[in-house]
Amino acid sequence: MSVPSYNPADPTDLVVEVPAAGADGVAAAVERARAAQPGWLGAGAAARSAALDRAADAIAGHAGELAELVLREVGKPLSEARGEVARTVAILRYYAQAPYAATGAVHETAAGAGLLFTKRRPHGVAGLVTPWNFPLAIPVWKLAPALAVGNTVVLKPAPEATACALRLAELLDLPADVLTVVPGGAVEGSALVAAADVVSFTGSTAVGGSVVRTSAERGVPVQAEMGGVNAAIVLPGADVEQAAAHLAYAIAGYAGQKCTATSRVIAVGDTYQPLREALGKALPAVESGPVISEAARDRLVGAIGSALAGGALAVTGCQVPDRAGWFIEPTLLEGVPQGHPLLGEEFFGPLAVLLPAADLDEAVALANGNRHSLSASVHTADLDAALAAADRLAAGMVRINAPSSGVDFHLPFGGSGAASYGAKEQGQAALEFYTASRTVSLLPAGTA
Template sequence: MTAVGPVLTSHNPADPSDVLLRIPAPGAFETVDTVERARAAQPGWLLGGAAARSAALGAVADGIDAARAELASLAVREVGKPLTEARAEVARTAAIWRYYAQAPYEPVGAVHETAAGPGLLFSRRRPYGVAGLITPWNFPFAIPSWKSAPALAAGNTVVLKPAPEATACARRLSEIVQHAVPAGVFTVLPGGPTEGNALVSAADVVSFTGSTAVGQAVVRTATARGVPVQAEMGGLNAAVVLADADIGQAAAHIAASIAGYAGQKCTATSRVIAVGAALEPLREALAEALRAVPVGDPTDPATVCGPLIDEHARGQVGDAWHGLCALAGGTVPDKPGWYAAPTLVEKVPAGHRLLREEVFGPIAALLPAEDLAHAVRITNSVPYGLVTSVHTADLNTALNGLDRLDTGMIRINAPSTGVDFHLPFGGAKASSHGPREQGRAAPEFYTSSRTYTLSPTGAT
């Protein structure tokens, strides 16, 4: 491939001198050509039938299982994911492909009686054609899979543009998928903004996960073309802790949601809202829990908080805690790699970036609330609405507050992080655009409904 744009470089965030790959970006013309090849392959993929598509997706799951140790190690090296979490992601990735391997056998329509006279009315869902998928680096196997598998199951072909930081992971996943499907059905297209823009401008259906600013641009471009688009973007997630909660359990859950994978998840907890008398015991318990989080080499199975993805990301976290009162953390470990200590700050001024922007690192603000109604107002005060965790021993209190939360996912006595791939995933407000991902909602997004009227000849 001739270099027509910048060179993509992938570094090990735990050891920036370790370079995984350097490859030229293919450019816009190659992107469009890739989409056209996928479009040419799509009719044959669909006409192969449900059994062939199901078998192919099952074979992908088997291939992922067979390579699970290699894939986990690659995620550790390329995106700094702690080994234990990387292993869990690979296992979930195989489960995602197995789950959607059954989707080709699901009903794709319904039969209806005519309003009058003989004939047949029915609806049927059909694939759009080429699914253009743009994915982030933080879940380098799971997110490409939970987009690709339902798109393929429905009869689309896929062109996947991964984040440059996760190019090696995406290319290895592509090798496994391409071994199971015909040529042109699944293609990984490395690249940056040029390739992403070209893909959104050429695909028949678009799914994006990433930053809010880029996601909004993707939505504008796809909407202007009249193609279906979904975008999963930022989160500024809250954990609400009531006075009757198990404070120790809540602190453990919240610490994991702040510091796990260095807070580099859209579902990470960024704001901790302590209601009434919960403030003092939670302040102490959560600070202690964060100080106890194992920070270090992601190849160590005991590590929970590894490095941030790059120097810029660590700088963003440092800028966020600068000048604030840190109850835990607020320091940079003296070691190679882009590490930051899990941090909890309090007395954060109104309007501070921690209270209005997603920092995407292991840092959260502790905020007091007078009562549940006040906590709900604080939770809803930001532009985002992805997930909220609520910690309480009183189910009635929890249920009373649930319907007032402007978030797409609500987790009771559980961390804000964690995704059930068989359930719909998505948020409200600036966190998400378009239909939900995952579960049975996903194949519907990748298909359109058509209504058919069949009338017998000679009918009046």
């Protein structure tokens, strides 16, 4: 069985086609990684740090090539593709320092002589299942901390990002079996989750739930990032033009194919009409790109059609351009009927709904009314209101006067409720997730 990957802007363009690893191939890759892991850990902090630094240099040296590949394989606009490559380099340089970090602490014994200390150690083989929308950055923000602390890695990328994952592994040029890419789909993902010693997943809610259950049954540490139905709140007194610019990018940048994209815009009080007008102008100007597949576009078109049939109105967008590729205009709807899937499900496209709220209390209640609370943004000139909203919103990340779609790679990343499960990603949180803490009591010989 093969794994093909096509250009979503030109579906006749086959980017790559490779054999699927199969369940047996995944199991073999995990066993090779497990055999290589003691040597990778035993090489020491300096060797792991140097390897990640060299990897960063390699990515930086091929930045133009990689940006073009991201553009071609997943349809990301070139400016965003270049930004993703730069972020990938920065992530590798950040985690290249992690091997030197303290792995534990020394404590006083409860009584008498001896040594009591904690020490964090790697789990073994990290199984990573990654999506297509950030085909370089997401694999790297998982694999870099895993490698830094001494795990080996088996990576199962989304089929739509196969070429990016294979080229990434080539450029990282790590020792044999320290990093292995296993192309494939559900069969390979399931096999990896069933064999790895620690699992990190980013993808859909349905698949993520299965990953969590399988890992829990095996007693394996797991983190699952399952997307968000993210809200933006615009309060009276906000700079409406600036807010509209931020929101337009958060709704339609890279065709809304980010788990932190804004899908619900909540206008408080008298901001509704001016914000509606500003977004109607700002959204069509966003460099959006295609969605990943025909099926993804059809789902968006169907959702828009059913909302309009139910009484919603189009502020802007809704049309499918007459061109090759899986494009759809950036779209904003108002008056979407209660209970419609657009208010509760992640559609992963350049599409948002505009909602009114009488005050901050109602706005927060609307934002928190969905359990997929990954990221939220608040737009206001009132510091008290900003702090109150940040304290009350359920989202794992709250951004004030900024798009919901920004991520700081050195800080914890993850949501609440159904958006995420397990430990946070990135920063110090990632280093802790990919290790287990041991408590060691060392007492003098002959102690009773």
